[in-house]
Amino acid sequence: MTFLEAARHLAQRTIVEGGTMVGDRVRFGFFRVLSRNPDQQEAHTLIQSVKHSLEYYRSSPEKTASLLKQGQSSVSQELDPSELAAYTVFASILFNLDETLTRK
Amino acid sequence: MKRLPENKSVTNDFPNRRIETRRGFLGSMSCGIAGIALTHLIGSGSGTHAADTSLSGRVSFPGRPAKAKRVIHLFQSGGPSQLDLYDPKPQLKNQHGKELPASVRKGQRVTTMTSGQESFPTASSYFDFTRHGQSGGEFSEAIPHIGSIADDICVIRSMHTDAINHDPAITFFQTGFQLAGNPSLGSWLSYGLGTDNEDLPAFIAMVSHRGGQPLYDRLWGSGFLPTRHQGVKFRSQGDPVLYLNNPPGIDSSLRRHMLDQIAGLNRQGFARDQDPEILTRIAQYELAFRMQTSVPDLTDVSGEPESTFRLYGEDARKPGTFAHNCLLARRMTERGVRLVQLFHRGWDHHSGLPKNLRARTAQTDQASSALVLDLKQRGLLDDTLVIWGGEFGRTVYCQGKLTPKVYGRDHHPRCFSVWLAGGGIKPGMIYGKTDDYSYNVAENPVSVHDLHATILHLLGIDHHKLTFKFKGRHFRLTDVEGNVLDRILG
Incomplete structure (x- = not known):
């Protein structure tokens, strides 16, 4: 649950600080987690993934609400909930990469 | 089923792999049987989930038919007393309280828990033994249910081990070495034989009974083998596997x-730095995904008939008990899990042995025998090897207070008893003998390496051939020892 909550907060920062374009946001979040820029293929994969998740949450406000309810910290009311949910999934993907979890 | 060429021994020498990082270097050696699976993995990098299925690559060992396909190890952690369970010495009643003769102990080391004692008085067992079955094996009154399956099991009374304290002794029993860092039996089996069920781990560990000697996750660890071969511990309360449900x-x-996105990105990472542990992670994520379905199905015992609970005892309804774990072990075995290892704690009876031993047998006796009977009635005993025993035995001399009903026993590595059933073991047999004091082995000594060699043999593996190159040498479960016990094979 803590992991999911952390993902939501990274999502929030990504939306607020990462610019307005999906590509910029993906690069912002990626850099925050891995301290490097994604290559073209990685960026492409993640951009497509964000679009997929965004469609998923736009079509289901209930799923959006129940995802954002997880955790104890408050959720920003100014952000588009389905966008926040989609970037939460994006952040969760980043958190679970081998490169994130393994120190080389 | 893939087959190795006859002239190829099962090792992990793959010379042409790239060596870049330390982990890559270590990883480059992680081939062998698993390596064959690995080459499939690498080859299948472009498919979406192809990585997962190739992990099952079971390799047959030429000319060595397997009697057993899987193993259930009922590990009794702490060192159950052979003198009070399996190795009767009725003549010791006359010696009760008398000093253990020096000719028996021969100056051998004892632990610091008793080395300061002024005397080493003999403690005869409080328990009576009776003969059971056609085979007439003698079993303590504390384990009537196990006694009732005397004709199905082979008791080895002449086990001995090198270690005198719990941790090195358990580590030795699990891995063939007293020092930590080597793969445990289940990891070797997963590495050598792969899995028969891609939806569950090949090696599962479960712990029961609070209190007693601590157990560590490294006891079911994979040591220097690729980490996908490590045992997965199922928790005894709450969700058996944490975070398995989707949020x-x-x-x-x-x-x-x-x-799919994570796997794609991880595969790119693997293409970059060739670390085979990335493939393990991809495979484990996929396994976890499949376990979201397979584990609830496995652990839900509500569909078991009443007869199951009559057989295993009412405890089997309660998660976390030994009986419940025995029932789960049967369900795992039915689903093809290679090694299920149960650890029941609390056998370390330095004092108050009769009372404390009774408490343990009350938790384990019925379920242990029920498991054997259940496997038998389902036709699974023929190819499932069941092992029951601890890491060492206990001393004939008393530790602490001695009365006819109260005594304690210290750790004793020089002899102890284990039993085996099914999977190609000769049933209804007592093997090996101890001296009059159950202190030294008198006949047919069985080392831990011998037992390991025999277990591998039953699974169709030549213990000399299943090796993994690490630190410049080919390591085995049996180190440089081990003889198969031909006389207990059915």
């Missing part, structure tokens, strides 16, 4: 999407 707001289609 609210993420359904299984989105979970699938996430795993």
